[in-house]
Amino acid sequence: MKDLAPPDLAASDAAADIRDLSVRLGERFEVAIERLSVAPGEVLVLDAPSGSGKSTVLGLVAGAVAPQARPARHRVAGHDLALAARPPGPAAMGFVLQTHALVPYLTMGDNIGLPARIARLRVAPDWAREVVGSLGLADLMGRFPAQLSVGQRQRAAVARAMLARPRLLLLDEPVSALDPANVHAVEELILRLAGDAGSAVLLAGHQIAGSAFAACRRVRHRVEVAGALTRSVFRAEAG
Amino acid sequence: MPLPIVLALRELRHDWISALCFVAALVGVLAPMLILLALKTGALDTMVERLVDDPANRELLAVGAGAHDEAFFRWLEARPEVGFVVPATRSINALADAVVVSFPRRSVVREVPLVVSAAGDPLLAGEVGPGRVWLSAPLAKSLGAAPGGVLTMVIGRRIDGLEQTARRRLEVAGIVPAERYGRPALFLSLPDMLAIERFRDDPAVTPDSWLQAAAPPAAFASFRLYARTLADLGPLSAALEERGVSVRPRAENAALLLQLRRGADRLYLAVAALAAAGFWAAMSANLRGMVERRRLAFSLLRMLGLAPAQRATVPLIQSLVLIGAGLGLSLALVLPSLALINASFPAVAEGAALARLRPDQLGGAAVLACVTALTAALWAMAAVLRIPSEEVLRHG
Numbered sequence: 001m002k003d004l005a006p007p008d009l010a011a012s013d014a015a016a017d018i019r020d021l022s023v024r025l026g027e028r029f030e031v032a033i034e035r036l037s038v039a040p041g042e043v044l045v046l047d048a049p050s051g052s053g054k055s056t057v058l059g060l061v062a063g064a065v066a067p068q069a070r071p072a073r074h075r076v077a078g079h080d081l082a083l084a085a086r087p088p089g090p091a092a093m094g095f096v097l098q099t100h101a102l103v104p105y106l107t108m109g110d111n112i113g114l115p116a117r118i119a120r121l122r123v124a125p126d127w128a129r130e131v132v133g134s135l136g137l138a139d140l141m142g143r144f145p146a147q148l149s150v151g152q153r154q155r156a157a158v159a160r161a162m163l164a165r166p167r168l169l170l171l172d173e174p175v176s177a178l179d180p181a182n183v184h185a186v187e188e189l190i191l192r193l194a195g196d197a198g199s200a201v202l203l204a205g206h207q208i209a210g211s212a213f214a215a216c217r218r219v220r221h222r223v224e225v226a227g228a229l230t231r232s233v234f235r236a237e238a239g
Numbered sequence: 240m241p242l243p244i245v246l247a248l249r250e251l252r253h254d255w256i257s258a259l260c261f262v263a264a265l266v267g268v269l270a271p272m273l274i275l276l277a278l279k280t281g282a283l284d285t286m287v288e289r290l291v292d293d294p295a296n297r298e299l300l301a302v303g304a305g306a307h308d309e310a311f312f313r314w315l316e317a318r319p320e321v322g323f324v325v326p327a328t329r330s331i332n333a334l335a336d337a338v339v340v341s342f343p344r345r346s347v348v349r350e351v352p353l354v355v356s357a358a359g360d361p362l363l364a365g366e367v368g369p370g371r372v373w374l375s376a377p378l379a380k381s382l383g384a385a386p387g388g389v390l391t392m393v394i395g396r397r398i399d400g401l402e403q404t405a406r407r408r409l410e411v412a413g414i415v416p417a418e419r420y421g422r423p424a425l426f427l428s429l430p431d432m433l434a435i436e437r438f439r440d441d442p443a444v445t446p447d448s449w450l451q452a453a454a455p456p457a458a459f460a461s462f463r464l465y466a467r468t469l470a471d472l473g474p475l476s477a478a479l480e481e482r483g484v485s486v487r488p489r490a491e492n493a494a495l496l497l498q499l500r501r502g503a504d505r506l507y508l509a510v511a512a513l514a515a516a517g518f519w520a521a522m523s524a525n526l527r528g529m530v531e532r533r534r535l536a537f538s539l540l541r542m543l544g545l546a547p548a549q550r551a552t553v554p555l556i557q558s559l560v561l562i563g564a565g566l567g568l569s570l571a572l573v574l575p576s577l578a579l580i581n582a583s584f585p586a587v588a589e590g591a592a593l594a595r596l597r598p599d600q601l602g603g604a605a606v607l608a609c610v611t612a613l614t615a616a617l618w619a620m621a622a623v624l625r626i627p628s629e630e631v632l633r634h635g
Contacts, residue, residue, distance in 0.1 A: 055632055064542045064628040087544045087628070095542065101631045103246075103536045105253035115543045117242060144253070172632075 013078060014238070015040050015168040015200030021060050021071035022231075030068075030231045031056040036219065037238040038168065038200045043191065044236055045213050046204040048221035053232045054204035055098055057219075058170045061202060062095050063087050077167035090115035094161030094199070098172040100154040102145040108152075109141035112160045123163050130196070131159050134189055150177040158190060165197040172204050175211075187212035243549045246540070247556035250533065258561065261525055265565025266572065268518045272511060273573045273604065274580075277594040279507050281581075285592075287500045294361035294419070295489055296496065297322060297466045299476060302485040304329050306458035311482075315464070318478065320471035325357040325429060326459035328436040335435075336395040336404065338425060340382045348381045348423065351392075353435070354463070356426040361465050362419045367428045371412045378423040379414045386413050392425065394449075396439050405438050405446040407431065469497050515607065519615050522562065526554050526619035535631050542628035554619035555612075562612040566605060 015038045022032035031053035038044050046054045059065035063074075063081040074082040077092035087093065094115070102111045112132065116123050132138050135155040145153055154177045161169060174190060175183045191212055194201050201216075208214055219236040251258045290296060307326065315324045327333070335351040356373065358366040363373050372392075374384055384390055388411045395404045415426065433456070438449040464486070466472045472488055479486050530537065540550055577594045584593050 059629050059632045062542070064632060066627070066629070086546070087542065089544055097539075097632060099535075099631060099634060101535055101539050103539060104533075105250040105536070106246075110249075118540075118544050 014038060014075070015042070015077055016061055016202065017073055017075045018061065019072040019074075021067050021074055022069070023056060023060060023065055024068050025053070025056065028228050028230060029053075030229060031060070032231055032233045033057060033060060034233050034235040036061070036202075036234065036236045038202055038236070039238060040167065040200055041195070041198060043194070043201040043203065043213060043216040044219060045208050045216045046202065046219045046221075046234065047206070047208040048219075048232070048234070050206070052221060052223070053234075055172050057234050058095070058172050058202065058204055061168075062093060062170055064095070089119045089121075090161075090164035090166060091119065091121060092166060093168045093170065094164065094166035095170045096154075096157045096161045096172060096174045098176065098204075100150070100157040100177060102153055102156060102160075104145050107142050107144055108137065108148065108156050111145070112137075112141075112156060112163055115160060116164045119164070121164050127165065127197075128163060131162050131193060134193060135159050135186075151179065151182070154178065155186070158186075158193075162193050162197055162199070166199050169194055169197075169199040169201045170203075171201060173206070174203070176206070184212060241549075242545070243552035244556055247553045247560065250529075250536075250553070251557055251560060257529075258564075261561050262564045262568060264521060264525075265518070265562060266569045268514055268521070269565055269569040269604075269608075270573050270576075272514050273569055273596065274576060274594065275507065275510065276600060277573070277577050277596045278580075279503060280597060280600065281577075281592045281595040283503050284500075287496060287503070290496050291469050291500065294322075294465055297361070297469060297472060298489040299464045299466065299472065299479070299486040300489055301327075301461045301464070302487055304460040305484060306460070307462060307484075308458045311484075312459075312462070314482075315462075318475065320466050320475040320478070321464065322467035322471075323357075323359050323361050323463070323465040325355055325360070325463050327355045327461040327463050328432050329460040332436045332439050333432070335392045335425060337393040338378070338382060339391045339393060340384050340388065341391070342389070344383060346382050348378060351378060352422070352424045353432065354420075354424045354426045355429055355432045356463075357429060360426070360463075362415055363413065363426060365413050367412065367426055369428050369430045370407070370409055371428070372409045372431075373413045373415050373426040374411055375415045375420045375422060375424040375426070376417040377421065378425060379411075381423060384411050386411050392427075394435050394438055398442050403446055405449045407434075407450065515611070519611050522558065522611060522615035523618050526558055526616055527622055529557065530554055530619045530622045530626075534626055535634060537623050537626045538628055538631035541626065542631055547624055550623050551620040554623060555616040558612040558616035558619070559609070562608045562615075566608045570601070 016036060018033050018036040020034065022030055024030050046057060048054055056065055060067060061076065063076070063084065064087070071082050074080065076088055079088035079092055081088065103114065106114065113123070132141070135158060137152070137155055137159055140148060140152060148156065154174065158174055171190065175186050178186055203213055205211065205213065217236070219234050222233050224231040224233055312324065312326060315321050333353045335353055337347055337349045338351045339345070339347050356363060356367045360366065365373070367373055374382070379385065382390065390409050390411060392407045392409055393404055394407070395402060409427070434449055437444045437453060466475045476486055476488070537550060577596065580594045581592045
């Protein structure tokens with residue numbers, strides 16, 4: 001089992017560096033990342049309209065969505081995903097899904113520790129306590145997902161993604177299921193934990209203007225129509 | 240514990256009602272098959288084996304008298320189908336006029352059939368010799384004779400209107416059980432039989448000289464012949480017929496026994512094959528269904544980096560666990576049931592268990608279960624590998 005040390009930010013390259021990565025969703029719609037670069041520790045926000053393919057962009061970045069062609073460049077936390085057959089592992093990348101999916105037959109504690117266990121990483125107990133405690137999950141670790149509220153499951157998904165201190169954290173609508181009173185607090189908590197972990201963040205969300213991510217750099221989005229094909233194109237140059 | 244095993248067991252534990260239903264369905268197929276197998280092994284096979292093992296069913300009788308020389312008997316003895324053969328005299332001479340026991344009380348049985356015997360006689364648990372005979376149980380009962388006892392055999396003849404009798408003192412070496420030979424008979428050695436034939440056929444032989452050593456005849460009128468196994472009866476008959484020797488089996492329906500045994504084996508195999516196929520199909524479909532119910536979990540595990548081999552191992556382990564539990568529970572129900580069946584019908588199989596499973600059958604069932612578990616999981620394993628990681632991005 002490998003020990004998990006905080007990443008050496010100064011020595012690392014970009015948390016994500018992508019060019020020409022795209023996928024067709026049906027015959028007439030394509031989601032494309034023209035260029036996307038996230039610096040270590042940077043927070044980058046995707047706030048395009050609903051249905052424009054934000055979740056697909058995160059899936060493409062994570063390597064979870066198969067591209068239609070080999071990209072010109074697809075590097076995440078030092079891993080070349082254009083060549084890799086498997087995801088880069090939880091120390092490289094954490095992913096909070098919009099679906100806040102958890103493994104239904106594992107307890108919350110086991111779910112949170114699952115990526116580290118798969119990658120055979122040893123998580124520092126202090127950091128694990130910090131993540132779980134900050135997200136208000138300490139008393140829920142023995143519960144199964146079906147015994148949790150939607151908001152609790154979403155926070156568990158955040159904890160699962162952050163536990164291994166990923167160099168890139170992908171967040172897909174991470175507070176969409178929270179009650180409005182808690183949204184801002186959790187957003188700020190995510191930013192703090194990401195900062196503490198040294199993680200760069202690529203976040204897809206709505207209503208960014210009023211959120212804790214309002215000041216963060218945005219991914220530019222445009223729609224191109226060429227005949228029957230509609231392309232939803234995302235671009236974010238290095239800041 | 241390796242992660243795939245943890246995941247497989249946690250899912251079964253979490254979804255224990257489904258797992259239990261699954262196991263119950265397996266028990267529903269396995270338990271009746273095991274009981275059927277036990278009944279076939281215990282009742283049918285035991286009874287058929289007894290009939291197959293009965294030497295009387297393996298005996299070939301010579302039709303009519305012949306002239307069989309030493310070469311014929313050497314030829315017979317060399318044949319692999321032959322279990323036992325001894326030359327015999329004409330049947331007209333195979334009858335003692337009387338057998339007399341004087342002690343502890345006098346008893347006489349008249350017209351006692353004589354059966355020539357020798358070492359290896361399948362009806363006897365020992366062997367005869369000159370002056371040493373075996374009695375069938377009915378004859379022993381009539382005479383009140385027991386092993387170690389002494390009796391006198393009386394052989395009569397009529398020459399020129401004059402009746403003469405010869406007597407032979409015989410020692411009883413043993414009793415042939417009634418289930419082996421149910422009629423009165425005296426089993427004696429070939430030299431004694433030949434002496435009787437000489438006395439009856441040759442006027443020059445007197446009651447005083449009939450037991451003196453004499454050269455064996457050039458040919459024998461008949462023989463006692465047993466095939467080695469029931470299956471050897473046919474080929475042996477054919478070989479004899481080809482040589483011009485007409486024979487018939489003592490038990491006309493002996494061949495049916497073999498057909499019955501083969502038929503029972505085939506019938507059970509057919510039933511078992513059908514049940515196994517159904518069991519396999521049910522197992523395969525259930526495992527595939529379990530994967531379908533857990534598509535998002537498998538998609539998530541893929542996205543989190545669980546290797547393909549590890550993901551595919553999950554349904555495989557579940558298959559082994561479920562089938563193992565099904566087999567274990569089936570045995571837990573079947574073995575006491577067999578004990579109950581055997582206790583309820585103790586007389587049916589005459590001492591042997593009416594329903595029993597041999598260790599090799601239990602081992603075979605376990606191996607078959609493992610093979611079923613492994614092969615039935617293939618569909619589910621392939622399905623797991625086809626679940627893409629992006630599925631969990633789109634469906635929550």
